[in-house]
Amino acid sequence: MNNRRDWLKKVSLGAVGLGFCHFETFANTPSEKYIFPDLEQSPILLRSNENPYGPSPLAREAMQKSINNSNRYGWNLSGELISLIAKKNNVSDRNILLGAGSTEILDLVLQYTALQKGNFVLAETTFDYWTFPSKKLGLKKITVPLTADKKHDLSAMFKAIDADTKMVYICNPNNPTGTICDRDQLVSFIKEASKKAIVFVDEAYLDFTKEESLSNLVIENKNLIVTKTFSKMYGLAGARIGYAVAASSTIDELSALKSAPNLSVSLVSIAAAIASLKDEKFIKEVHSLNENVKKYTIEQLTKLNLTCIPSHSNFVYFSLDNYKKDFFKQLENHNIQGTKIYEENGKWTRITIGTMKEMQQFIEAIK
């Protein structure tokens, strides 16, 4: 009987999730108006830098409508999205390649790099899950330590480039540290390094800053590839949509590794991305909510005597060196999912910025 009640409850909450009810009916505080009640009952997910407020209301509506057209391929709609993305990045349609999440683009760049064998250079510590296949593909990985303040050490990375280097990866802002490169220094780095290898800039988190993207530099530089994603600021991690911006000849080279370029993203996800790009109100709100909740989180962690790195993203990197309890056990006991220790020296870990309520629960859990 209980099971049946639970099941009915789940079904009705699922209906809310599908938008059969107006979700703002459940609004309580302004910062929580985007959250469905069923999501609140889940474990608190502070692990994967997802947006706790998204998808945007316009994206949810567009996804529901596009379900009815899912019997058709999304050629026309992907063309519309590519044009919108090109406009946003001040480039032309020929400079864009869509992927099922930016992970697909990361994989593709790795495969493209592997065609020439050799090595690639990246920071230690950075986002590197996508590099797991590199060994199998015959690529050597060269890692360069971060600076003491957890930033990319661009001059050391430049020095690490040798005759066999085919690609250099810069995650900007960097995951998991949240640091950002000085724009002028990065532009100079790209200018010089791209004479020797492909420079691959991952801007998955740049939307959380007020910094300008480097994407329009690709017009004059065929050795620069920039990736972006709808998974973070736009709240579409599960929809799987991201893209590359590069010179048209480079887009052609990457596309040649695929049987059907731009076709790995579903029509529903494309519709969501188009609507998201138009929902400026939602993006503004997420930006400011993230800033406020991040400020609160850093203040509270600092009060607990935990050193935090200033963050240009939707997560915070902090040291557990001064923490006396078992941090991960505390999270587990309170049904909160965090990450891991990224650097043993200093016991550095990362926490995603959730809603204010989630971060208050997180701080209570570790007190």
Ligand SMILES: Cc1ncc(COP(=O)(O)O)c(C=O)c1O
């Ligand atoms: C820096 C960075 N790049 C790329 C990705 C991949 O994201 P997605 O495949 O969802 O676009 C992530 C995911 O966490 C990330 O942190």
